[in-house]
Amino acid sequence: MNSEHATENTAAESEQPKGLAPSRHEIDTQLRSILCDVLGLDADDVEAFDNDTGLFGHLPELDSMAVAGLLTEMEDRLSILIEDDDVDGEMLETYGGLLAFAEAKSIES
């Protein structure tokens, strides 16, 4: 029963007309790939990140310079523009926060 619903949803999402903002799934995939490149982790490790996984302030290697690189790369790969005023501790603290931010920016652009 549940699996039937899931199939319907996936089908509906894939029928999204072209020209709309990228789907949540696409942004999620891109964002994980950027984090793999920044953290030097395997895709499998980053795949295990959930919305509550801590980023800035939780991963010692993710210092302010690394986060700055991450934001610049998000701009390039997601075709968004991140204003410095947009950047705050909340969006950087967890994977879920960063994903929600990227989604909001994709809709704006």
Next chain:
Amino acid sequence: MRSFVQWTAPLPNGGTSEETALVFDKSRDYRLLVLPALFDEANKLRHLTVEVMYRLDLSGIDCILPDLPGCNDSLAPLSAQTLAGWRAAAASAAEQFRATHLLTVRTGAMCAPDTLPGWRYAPQAGARQLRSMIRAQGISAKEAGDSFSAEEFGNAARENGANLAGWSINAEMFAALSDTPLPDSELLIEIGQENLSGAGLWLRAEPDHDPEQADAIAAAIAVGLLQE
């Protein structure tokens, strides 16, 4: 065989400074001057850069990686350097080491002497690198609970210089890196990151290495040179 040698770099104030260069030098016909990435990217790409040189040495190509004044092991203060000074130092290194070709890495492309043919790996303009550094500065400031405006910071840095993400950059250097576009070069062939497998190592939070990327960069250069 790698070794370290000294060379004499001109300084913006008219003086000179004894600097180190890492060389693979057997006085061969092809001599590649390597201008490294700048600031934090220099640390992140040093391993890759030296690995590319090691591979080219095995292909019969001499390679020279000079420290520009204020960079890497240099004793000259970074805060006294200028972009024009680095360009003059790079041109002087090309002459002192009798370089026949050039490889620039990332923002190192801003310092390229305009006489040598060669390659530039993933070149970026200074303004782009400054933007990331200003952003890092802003993130640290906000983390410490201070307010931060990138625009105000940039204006102040143009006037007075700045300590930018730990790098002491004077007003002249800041303005030159901000305002000078990436030079057009008909002599330099671009090796883009899209030509390599994987993402640029400058993105990594910690310095890292990728032998396949070093192979690909070295191959592009060796094939280009040895086909001449």
